[in-house]
Amino acid sequence: MTMRYVQEFRDGAAAQGLVARIEAAASRPVNLMEVCGTHTVSVFRHGIRGLLPPPVNLLSGPGCPVCVTTNADIDKAIALAQQEGVTLATFGDMMKVPGSYQSLQQAKADGADVRVVYSPRDSVRLARDNPHRPVIFFAVGFETTAPTIAASLLEAQRLGVTNFYVFAVHKLIPPAMIALLESGEVRIDGFICPGHVSVIIGSRPYEPIAKRYGVPCVISGFEPLDVLQGIEMLLRQTAEELAEVEIQYSRGVRPEGNPLARELMYRVFEVSDAGWRGLGCIPGSGLKLRPEYRAFDAEQAFPVEPPPTKEHRGCLCGEVLRGVITPPECPLFAKACTPEKPIGPCMVSSEGTCAGWYQYGPRS
Amino acid sequence: MAKASKILLAHGSGGRLSHDLVAKEFVPPWQNPILDQLNDSAVFSLSADGSGPRLAFTTDSYVVKPLSFKGGDIGRLAVCGTVNDLAMVGAKPLYLSASFVIEEGLPLSTLRAVVRSMREAAAEAGIQIVTGDTKVVERGAADGLFVNTAGVGLVPAGLEIGGDRARVGDAVILSGSIGDHGIAVLSQREGLEFEAAVESDVAPLNGLVAVMLAASPNVRVLRDPTRGGLATSLNEIAAQSNVGIAIEETTIPLNDSVWAACEMLGFDPLYVANEGKLVAVVAPEDAEQVLAAMRATRYGEQAAIIGEVVAEPAGKVLMRTAIGGTRIVHMLVGEMLPRIC
Ligand code: SF4
16 A cells, blocks of 8 residues: 555655746746646646746636537437437536536436436447437547547447437537637637647647647646646746647657547547537537438437527626636626536536636635 | 425535535424534433433434445445444444345345345444344335444543534544545446455444544544545534644545546545544644554554644635645535445
8 A cells, every 4th residue: 555645746846846947937927728627626636826926827728528518508418318218328527517497417307317427338338228218328528538439339330239329519629729819818828738638639739729829838647747847848938939839748648649549539420610618619629420320310310409598697607718717706606606506517517617616716 | 496496416425415405404393402413423311410421323324336345335334334423422332223225126145245244344343233124115216225224322421522622733633545435336336347456444443433532531523534535524623613624635645546546537535435434633742642542453554643723714624735735625515426325
């Protein structure tokens, strides 16, 4: 038995060294965006913000798949779940996300058959075990989860499971980063790029961000020392007025990513436009099933018409996801809106920025 | 909000929603001074003048899935959980009841295994199961097997242990590594089978408590951090005693495999359930001798002082992280884990 906390990625002395170098490099105010919710949580859990000198400002970005799912898509998932005789399976985090009128959890309490699964393969198993019940997997996620969804769909095909369907609202990260820069709404001096997504896509998709928009990108791991080092690398670039894509998380990410996983993903999905909460419709930022796999498409098999969408009154999730405000600037934060009674999805997901501030921050 | 007026799974997560449910739905209609203590067990005197030893009384239901997991099963859990609730008010546990709600179709061999492990756990804890009840419900009306146990024990005269007794300067002692039970159970959930070389820590802690009480008359608070984890127990103590608690991340024992599983699942081990650990608040001058006594026992080998009671910020728990940052450790909000005990 060992105590992991005193090990290489959490070494106090190494952290002090990095903090000293960050302090030395932080000559002017910079806004660094951690794109991914896992980074947001890591920053909070390890108390990283408090270690950074005042000029270094961390912004949270749109990298929480639950948070960026639109009300329209959640409403549609609920409508699918409410079909007679249908089972809808999804990840636990999706259950409490409020749609326009209710959440999947409430739909379940009202009688819809909604199941939480830990992996898409479980929903294939569920379909196989209940051959007379259509099982729809409500698939949310980024490039990290899309290959596993693709794999489970192919598995269903191989096993001849014909009652398995997918309602996929997958999204791609780099187009969202570009959309943020295009809007010009917040100044972003550097991106802390997501480690897990980059394991799949590699470093190349970030090149246009560095080249065309002049914004440095560093792909970081999620351990506290990874995050600190990522910040230090970004500051070094900004100090030298460079804009390059660097990989801090070299133990996990290769420049070419994981071609096999991408091949799997694009065998089943093709790039499409997608609606993002807070960012609107971003061209080429989503994935939809290829025509060959139409038989698995829940939207084709079960045409539903959810009631007209409506936004959560007073919720500023969109602004939070764009890095325009921090959650405490939302008047509802920690008052009307808490993880138990979330008003917006950013307060639901464990990776959500509002939930992160609530769980780990001062709450006022 | 009419939509919210149903019981949701989150009401059973052990977090704040569970607390609210108890505080709003149960305490007001049943109100009485003993219930109002809201400790792990109710403690009351049988004599009119309140003298002599007092009785501790508690009950708990167990709905763990799967019924058996690495390091234990629902039977061991049902005995240890209730024994520990008694031990956490300083009582010497004596007798337990056991009630079973059994789903039609449960293999008899499963039931027998559970009963056997209850016998073993009872023997280990030195208590007896003296009464019980059985109900069988239709298939689908229960998930295999639910077990309820209630227990009574005696609190020695003059001994006062309670969540409201922590004082500034006291030491906070943890009896061993955190998160083992939660991760062991989760790793065997259907669909989530991951390789975790981790066993549940489910164990009766009355022996450990006896040793601690023998080592010092100044043990002030005892809590077993079950659902909601260490973070929730520390917050309860901070709130009840109206003090702050400052802990050091590097002093908290954590097994490699629990750490790795938490990283994979995005969990914070501070919130993961334990079933064989306790956290104690002890007067500073006695902390080392209590610690030494704990370390000499089977379930306290890894015990460590993890922090101290401070004046400010009252009602809050602060942690200095391994990399030197500071964070607030709030009570568990929402659900981090599916129901596990
Ligand atoms: S605090 Fe709640 S209401 Fe405000 S932006 Fe976040 S999720 Fe929306």
